[in-house]
Amino acid sequence: MAQKISDTALDYVINEMIEVVENSKDEIFNISEEARKEHEHLVKELKETKEKVIRHIDDGDQLEQKVRYSRQRLAEVSKYFDRYSENEIREVYENTHAMQTKLAMIQQEEKALREKRDDLERRLISLSHTIERAEALASKIAVILTYLHDDFKQVNKMIESAKEKQEFGLKIIEAQEEERRRISREIHDGPAQMLANILLRSELVDRSFRANNVEQALVEIKDVRKMVRSSLYEVRRIIYDLRPMALDDLGLIPTIKKYVANIADYNNTEIEFSSTGEEKRLNQKYEVAFFRLVQESVQNAIKHAEASLIQVKLEICKNNLTMLIKDNGKGFDTKQKKDKSFGLIGMRERVEMLEGKMKINSKIDKGTSILIQVPYNL
Template identity: 60%
Template sequence: MRQINEKRFDEIIDSMLDVVDKSKGEIYELTESSREEYKVLTDELVETRDKVQKMIVKGDQLEKEVRLYRNRLAQVSKNFNVYTEAQIKEVYETAHEIQTKLKMVREREISLRQKRDFIERRLKSLEEMIEKGSALVSKVSVISNYLTDDFKQISELIEDANQKQSFGLKIIEAQEEERRRISREIHDGPAQMLANILLRADLVDRTFRERSGEEALVEMKSMRSMVRSSLQEVRRIIYNLRPMALDDLGLVPTIRKYLADLEEYNNLTITLSEHGSVDRLASKYEVALFRLIQESVQNAVKHAAAEQIHVNIRNEKNQVSVSIRDDGVGFDLAKKSEKSFGLIGMRERVEMLAGEITINSKIGGGTTVYVKIPLKS
């Protein structure tokens, strides 16, 4: 009976994974499509604003000519007998022609303004779609991670109904904490950048109207740079959720790339040392070790305000050991260990692989995380 239940459970998980992966792909494609449209519309907005500015200048010039010819018409009317019929006709026809041109220019200006306003509204709508799409991709990736990395092993870990219920609650709590963490990253990163882009867009608009096109173009280039930075930030968040290099290159190259990116992004010093030959391991070991190192390093960067972090990976015959040491502010283990979902998740991963984890920390004295996992054939 237990084997039938496990088989059914695996079928449900596989079905959920297929749905989640398909949904993530569709959301990502929609978001990328919105980004492409955003880029095209941004260029079109610059062009349209330039045309509006030119129409305004041209209209002002024509209005000056209209006023000039009105004065000439007034002179002709007062001295009607002085001018020849040809001169009078020329003045009237020229005045009518200029008025017609002015009307056409003003109508073109109105049309361009409407087009500009429509593009600006569309850009704001696209910004919201990109922000929501990026957030959804991140959330779906989190769900996919837990389904792939954790739920596959639940049937091996749960022995009775009480254990299933307890472990399920911990997974839900960990998911919620991960969603909150990603939400904070998106709020503090891409969301803030997009808000700044909106402000810059308004600044560009005012610059076009009140100053010059060249100054507005400089502001637009700056805004493009902010859009690129926001895109890089979103991609960094997505990469951190599940680096593809882990499946292709293995643990050590992926860790080396991850730490190098983190070091550059946060402007701190992170060193990696290896002892022994850490060849390709089974997927469950590589995923677990990567997540453990990732969680420890992220804690050191975000919560401990560390300036130096050292990661050591050692392969000792039939086991792999990892240590992560930082010079951060440290914390009180008695208060932190029972409340931190991150530490709970780390302990759960180590316990699932029959390993050991030790955390040493004191306030003002930094933190060291030591993990030892046995390798089974």
């Protein structure tokens, strides 16, 4: 329960971080968009201001020439004052004054426009830097989001995998203890009981001989032989379940053939086995691993999938070993994770220890196929 709360808390923290970063990204995007709009507006305003500055310069130059001419005219009127009438003199003075006033206004407006142009250019430079920083920050946040989305999920998977391995380790210990109990019961109920019976029957043989009852002694000896054979069979069966001697003596393929035949007969299930490639002895760890993989797959197909047909194919190539186990059982949803599915976890562990890959394909009511590929140089 505490572990589930811890997992939920971690997911909550990661989701909160992702949400905060995504909101920050949206805010930066909005800031960048507003800066772009302001930049476009200022560019347009700067263009208009520059055009006004040029027009004021042209108007000022033209008016300055007119003022210069008017001053010359005023100087001439002042010099030859007696040649002009009062109205002409007043008109020259008024025109000169009006043009000078207008020129001063134009120059003042030109100065204001120049200052506005310079201010707009400074603001545009500042906005350009703001947009660049916003884009750079948005790019960094995108990288962070990718990290949070992908890498943190990987962290979660790694944590989850570590928990699975821990649980798997505990399950192995439990399985070992259970296996010890099972073997103990089997030896107690089987060979041990039979040996006790053999001991009792041997005493009967001894009594019969002492009583000179040879026929009865021979009958007892026959029964003792039967019991010895049964005990030997039980001991060999227990040894085979622990580790088939044929695996050491004959190799992988003959052992799988024998195992498949025994399991098919015992469970009344059709099991087909075929092998291709060079049939030769492999490194011991590969033979043991592949035999255990066949065992687990076949047992799962019979026990859980309730399959009526199981196909096992082994291919021994120059650079790899490939095994395919298919059944026509009830299948399962591979996307839905099953609790305590330690059989498949154990198989995957074995394959990974051999640096191989295992792929499971299964659909409800359409059977299951397990493909195992392991690198191996003959």
